[in-house]
Amino acid sequence: MTIKEIQEDIIDEFSMFDDWMQRYEYMIELGKSLPLIEEQYKTDDNLIKGCQSKVWVHAELDGDKLVFTADSDAIITKGIIAILIRAFSNQKPQDIIDADTEFIDEIGLKEHLSPTRANGLVSMVKQLKLYAIAYQTQLK
């Protein structure tokens, strides 16, 4: 599936919820099921700045696709990064670079989209894209 298709899926799933509580409960579920980063990659280098909670993201090439794993010490943050990883992992670096993040808005997490937000969603997206740019150069 393309990033766009996955994002559509996510939007569909979230559209079933009536209120923020269900959305957050689902996000917490997603957080709990996040494919965990290996302990050795929980380094300061992989730590994303600008979050109130700690978030580590690791990236690895699998063929020409980039695979992300992540963890956080806060469960809601983990849910957010889980959604991002679902949308962006296992994709070609160039596609990750080109992807937009409007689906965040559409699944009712708009309040997290401001760059000044303490949860660092914007920093996370930035970090995923930075990885993509780095590996893109490596692929060439």
Next chain:
Amino acid sequence: MTIKEIQEDIIDEFSMFDDWMQRYEYMIELGKSLPLIEEQYKTDDNLIKGCQSKVWVHAELDGDKLVFTADSDAIITKGIIAILIRAFSNQKPQDIIDADTEFIDEIGLKEHLSPTRANGLVSMVKQLKLYAIAYQTQLK
């Protein structure tokens, strides 16, 4: 005449004026007729701080009375110090120390009475009283 009597006189004189213009014109007249300080006493020591214009005041004992002379480079300031000198000069130090300054209010110069005012009326009164305290000690 006592300080109080002189102050009453001054209040009487000013009560003849209908508006600020006449009051200020009179003050300017008073400033022009101020008994000038001798050039040698226009020292930094005799300069009063806190005024936008320069004001020098000199004090000298004449018997048991204190005599003030003064000057300023601004004419309205000179008028103000002239009024103060008229009220306080040629008086016993203790009387100067005890005197109040409510007549300033009554002659319509209330706006000059705030300690934060740029013309330094309050500083001037303070300086005259400081001289009186100094000479009072000397007299004893």
Next chain:
Amino acid sequence: MVTKTLDIQKIRKDFPILQREVNGKPLVYLDNAATSQTPQQVIDVIVDYYQRYNANIHRGVHTLSQEATDAYEAARHKIQKHFNIAHSHEVIFTSGTTQSINLVATGFTSFLEEGDEILVSAMEHHSNIVPWQMLCERTGAILRVIPMNLDGELVMEAFHKLLSNKTKLVFCNHVSNALGTINPIKEIIDAAHKVGAAVLIDGAQAAAHIKADLQALDVDFYTVSAHKMCGPTGVGILYGKEEWLKKLPPYQGGGEMIAEVTFEKTTYADLPHKFEAGTPNICGGIAFGAALDYMNGIGLDVIARYEDELVQYATEQLLTIKGLKIYGTAAHKTSVISFNIEGIHPYDIGTIVDKLGIAVRTGHHCAQPIMDFYEIPGTVRASFSFYNTKEEVDKLVEGVKRAKDMLL
């Protein structure tokens, strides 16, 4: 004897912000330790300033400038009176506690020698740590930490042992913003003075709850931020004893703080102007005075009694939640409850209760050393003011329970 009590419904009407909704729920504002809310009376003073007599102060001959100067200086006198300060020129207007502390820390550069010691309490706000670290770097002085116990109280025996004739400065907050502990500052001040050390007390967190008598305390420096006591942002004060303020070099250069300027030589103005370079936060200073008027209108003793009840109630209610642990259980504390629930990150709780309209702070509260001490990433902090109610406490407890259910 009639004890004055507080008419909470009347008071809440004074605060327009308390009428708003957040996420469709009535706002429950429990982040008062970060910033207090502003009563309409103070807002009115701000509006009146800009609508009627906004002007640059001091040295101005025209009416507007004189009115603004009078109002600004009247505010200084209100502050002087409120804290029982001997001279109004011992009240230095600053942009807030952080600047007040930096002013002193920078000024002490020339007073310290290598090997001199500075004592700092273990529960300081970063604003009362970093400037002194920078001072130590400049001078070679050594920072020594007064330890605290698990209740969040300073270990006073250790403090007394740390004191010596090498001690030049002691600094400590009056109330800890992260734990709510009221520190024994009188004991600290007296003991420090015995070895000839100066004492700076950071009153940022205390000022909204305790009316400090600075002459009785005999403290050398005391700092306050207006925005934590119903005043506006961007203004605060440094209190300094006259003898210290005379000794300290000026902090910033600029207009107002000089007597004479030539390109060869500049002489500095008298106190307080020596430390007030440039156009100050004129409206802020005036509104700070109005905030004191407002609080004194209610009475700080009345406020303290009411808040103590509230905090006690909140403590009891929160402790009914299983797994909830309060950090900061000092015998003397005020208005702050810092807590965590086992297995849950404070950020998660803050996020969920925000959805319910409840504003609490989460994180290290600019006091990382405290978090390191307890080996936690941060806490959830509910901090109370006199306009909060028991019903709001109930909503908080309700919200935390709901968050716990969702998150565990």
Next chain:
Amino acid sequence: MVTKTLDIQKIRKDFPILQREVNGKPLVYLDNAATSQTPQQVIDVIVDYYQRYNANIHRGVHTLSQEATDAYEAARHKIQKHFNIAHSHEVIFTSGTTQSINLVATGFTSFLEEGDEILVSAMEHHSNIVPWQMLCERTGAILRVIPMNLDGELVMEAFHKLLSNKTKLVFCNHVSNALGTINPIKEIIDAAHKVGAAVLIDGAQAAAHIKADLQALDVDFYTVSAHKMCGPTGVGILYGKEEWLKKLPPYQGGGEMIAEVTFEKTTYADLPHKFEAGTPNICGGIAFGAALDYMNGIGLDVIARYEDELVQYATEQLLTIKGLKIYGTAAHKTSVISFNIEGIHPYDIGTIVDKLGIAVRTGHHCAQPIMDFYEIPGTVRASFSFYNTKEEVDKLVEGVKRAKDMLL
């Protein structure tokens, strides 16, 4: 081509203070160089802040804190855009120009050596002299003065001769507050860069009249105070090129400006936070943004054209008074007329015209070296804004004539 003009009656309605009376006469406010007046649009933003989303910013999880943070950062972006600044983190919020300059002057302490030279223009405000004198005292660097001529223009040949590889810093105001001279800052910046010197331009007096394009100017530092451009008191900015801001050490220690704090070691946060210790003037920053919106709504080019006309008219009219001498007759000037009447002290004129409701400033305007240059105790300064009118100019001229008649 349609040239936008200014609807003066509509504009004056935006400023409540212009409706007031002083000493029974309608206020004629001509002290704009000291502080500009505040339109209702900006006052409304202040009120809205305190009534709706007052909260401490950054790190806050709750809605109020996030709204306040968004608004504060949006203001930073407005400022960035207004001055055509490359990165928003090159905009440092300060308490005003004086603090902005002190931040840079303190930061340069470790960059200078004995014998290095700093050039200062002869027409600086004390805020742009004293901090550098203090810097020279700390470092042994030498302050050299770029002379001016009797018209109040910098002698540029002398400036070019003063430049050498010893020159490390040049600082100069964009517009002189005492004379109104617009300085040739592009020439100064380019020449200084050729010898490797950094340039700080004090834009306090320019910002309300000239929209500076900081990237085109290629200036290293630029300073602005909000209260001089329809904004509130207690806030301003320092613009610094990223490379300089990265090099400069932090100015104040405290909350917000750190990444990690332990008692052993502290690491500093990224730009702009490194220079923004403590709770900032949150409301002030937001209102500063609103003031820019207001001025841009009219257009700075429209404003400048209107003001130029006004100043020209006022100059002509004032010069009809016998014995009146204008200080500052540069070919390029804006919005300020400094003058004296032979045989009369400026304070006397200021006092009399105040009685007529006219607010002018008298004295040395925090620029004593200029007064020393002309060998005068001070001047009367009328300074204009876009909300002033020709009728007000007429009243000023009338008032000065009346003062002269009374005083001579």
